Amino acid sequence: MTIDFALDCGIALLVLAVAGWTIVARASFAAVVGFVSFGLLVTLAWVRLAAIDVALTEAAIGSGLTGALLLGAAARLRSNETAKQAEVPGAALRIASALLAATVAATLAAAVLLLPDPAPTLAPAAAANSGATGLGNPVTNVLIAFRAMDTMLEKVVLVLALVGVWSLAADRCWGGMPSPPRGADSGDATAFLAQLLTPLGIVVGIYILWEGADHPGGAFQGGTILAAMWLLVMMAGLAKAPAISRRSLRLVLIAGPAVFLVVGLAGLWFGAAFLAYPVDHAKAVILVIEFVMTLTIAVTLALLLAGPPDREASP
Amino acid sequence: MSILLDIFTVVAVTAGAFFFLAGTVGLLRFPDPLTRLHALSKADNLGVGLIVLGLLPRAAGPIGALKLIAVWLLVQAAGATVSQLIARAARRGMSQP
Numbered sequence: 001m002t003i004d005f006a007l008d009c010g011i012a013l014l015v016l017a018v019a020g021w022t023i024v025a026r027a028s029f030a031a032v033v034g035f036v037s038f039g040l041l042v043t044l045a046w047v048r049l050a051a052i053d054v055a056l057t058e059a060a061i062g063s064g065l066t067g068a069l070l071l072g073a074a075a076r077l078r079s080n081e082t083a084k085q086a087e088v089p090g091a092a093l094r095i096a097s098a099l100l101a102a103t104v105a106a107t108l109a110a111a112v113l114l115l116p117d118p119a120p121t122l123a124p125a126a127a128a129n130s131g132a133t134g135l136g137n138p139v140t141n142v143l144i145a146f147r148a149m150d151t152m153l154e155k156v157v158l159v160l161a162l163v164g165v166w167s168l169a170a171d172r173c174w175g176g177m178p179s180p181p182r183g184a185d186s187g188d189a190t191a192f193l194a195q196l197l198t199p200l201g202i203v204v205g206i207y208i209l210w211e212g213a214d215h216p217g218g219a220f221q222g223g224t225i226l227a228a229m230w231l232l233v234m235m236a237g238l239a240k241a242p243a244i245s246r247r248s249l250r251l252v253l254i255a256g257p258a259v260f261l262v263v264g265l266a267g268l269w270f271g272a273a274f275l276a277y278p279v280d281h282a283k284a285v286i287l288v289i290e291f292v293m294t295l296t297i298a299v300t301l302a303l304l305l306a307g308p309p310d311r312e313a314s315p
Numbered sequence: 316m317s318i319l320l321d322i323f324t325v326v327a328v329t330a331g332a333f334f335f336l337a338g339t340v341g342l343l344r345f346p347d348p349l350t351r352l353h354a355l356s357k358a359d360n361l362g363v364g365l366i367v368l369g370l371l372p373r374a375a376g377p378i379g380a381l382k383l384i385a386v387w388l389l390v391q392a393a394g395a396t397v398s399q400l401i402a403r404a405a406r407r408g409m410s411q412p
Contacts (some may be wrong), residue, residue, distance in 0.1 A: 189399035196392055 008048055015041045028074040028081060035070060039063025052216035053139040056208070060224035068305055134283035136214030143218065144286050148275045152260040155293060158300045159253055166244060169308040175245030178306040180234045194236035201229035209294050213283075219290045223297030230302045241306050249299070256296030259289055320372040327369030334362035348405035352398050359394035363387055 018041055022034030039062045046055035126142055133145045143151050169176075205225035212218030233239045242249050260275075263285060267276035277285050338358020345351045367387040374380040 189396045189403075193392060193396040197389075200389075 011041060011045050011048060015045060028077055029071075032067060032070040032074050036063050036067035039067065053137070053218070053221075056216060056221045060221050064228070065224060065301060065305070072305070072307065132279075132282065133277070133286060135286065137212060137216065137218075139216070140212050140218050144290065145277065145282070148260070148264075152257060152264065152275070155257045155260065155296065158297065158304075159257065162253065162300050162304055165304055165308055167308075169310065173309045173312055175243060176309040176311045177243045178241045178303065178309045179311055180231060180241055180306040190232075190236040191238060194232045194238055198229045198233055201225055201232075205229065205294075205298075209290060212290065213287070219294045220297060223294040224301060226294065226298035227301035227305070230298065231305055234302075234306065241303075244303070244309050252295055252299050253303075254296075256289075256293040259292045263289060324369045324372055327365050331362045331365030331369065334358050334365065338362060349402060352402055352405075356394055356398050360391055363390050 015038065018034055018038045022031050022038055025031040025034055039058060043055045043059040043063065046052075046058055123138075126138055126146060129146070130136075130138055130141050133141055135141050135145075205222045207222075208217040208225060209219055209222030210217075212222065230239075234241050244250075263277070264275040267278075268274045271278065335358045338354050341354025341357075342351050345354055364387055367383045370383055371380050374383055
C-alpha cells in the first residue's frame, strides 16, 4: 500500500464522515460548519484527482460563498430554531421524507454505477480543437468557447438570483443600501485584516483571472476572490455598501451577460453562428468577455452576500 | 549536503506535525473558549511555520519558496484575526448571564 493510496483512502473516509455528521447535526450553525469543512475536504479530493480548476471553484463557491450564505441564513433563523426543534413531525411525514431521500440517493448511486466503461466523453474532441482559441487551459476553452452558451446563461442566472434577494426588501427600503453582516464590536481586528489583505487579494484575484487562459483559474474563481475582498472591506466598516438604485452599479451587474450577448449576436451577424468568435482575434475577444465577466461576478456575489437592502435610500 | 537537507526537512515537518497534534489535543481537552483558542493558534503559527520551514529546501526555485512563505504569512494573518473575533465573541457571551 503506497502513501498516495493511504492518503486517498483517508480523504475519502473523512469526506464521508463529515458528510454524515453534517446531516445528523441538530443545530443549523453546526451543520453549516460541517458543510464548510466538507467542501474543503472535497477540494482536497479534487486536487488529488488533478482537477485543479474544479478544486478552486469548490473552495471558492461550494465551500466559501455557499458557506457564508448558509451562515447568514442560520444566524437569521437562530431566534426561532429552538421552537422549531421542539415540535416533532408526525410519523407518516418522517417515513415519507426518509423514503424520498433514500430513493434519490439510490437513483443517483445507480446512475453512477451503471455508467458505461469508459464513460461517454467529449474530452478528446475538446483536446483536438484546443488550438482554435489560442488558450492553453482546456477547462477555460470548454467554458468560454465550446460551451459558451452555458456560461452566458449561468451569468444571467446569477443576476436573477440577485434580483430574487433584492425582492425580499421592505418597500420603504427599496433602492436603499444593504447592511452586510457586522459583529457589534468586530472593530480593530477586522479593519486591520481588511487593510492588510485587500491589496493582496485584489492582486491574487486578477492573477487568477489572467492565469486562467493557460493554467487553472479563470473568471469565476478570480471574481469570487475580488467579491470576498469587497465584502471584507464592507464588513470591517471601511466602506459602505452601495445603494442598489445606483445607475453605475446596475450597469456593472448586467455588463457581463450584455457583452456576452453582443459578442454572440455579432457572431451571428458576421460569422457562422451565435457566439462564433472571429477566428483571428478569438483570444482578444475571449479576454474582453472574461474581464467584464469577472467584474460582474465580483459585484454580484458580493451583493448576494450583503443581502437585501434594509436601510432607506439617502435623499 | 542533500542528506542534511533531507534530515532538516524530516525534523522540521515532524516538529510541525507535533504542534498540530498538541494543538488538537488542547482544543479537545481545554476547559473554556479562550484556552482552546490559545491551543489552536499555537498549532496554526508554529505548526504551519515549521512545516513551511521544512519544505523550503524542496521548493522549486526561489519563487516557489516565496510562495510557501506567503502562505505561512497569510495563514498567520487570518488565524490571528479570527482568534481575536472569536475571543471577543466568547467574552461577550461570558459576560452575559
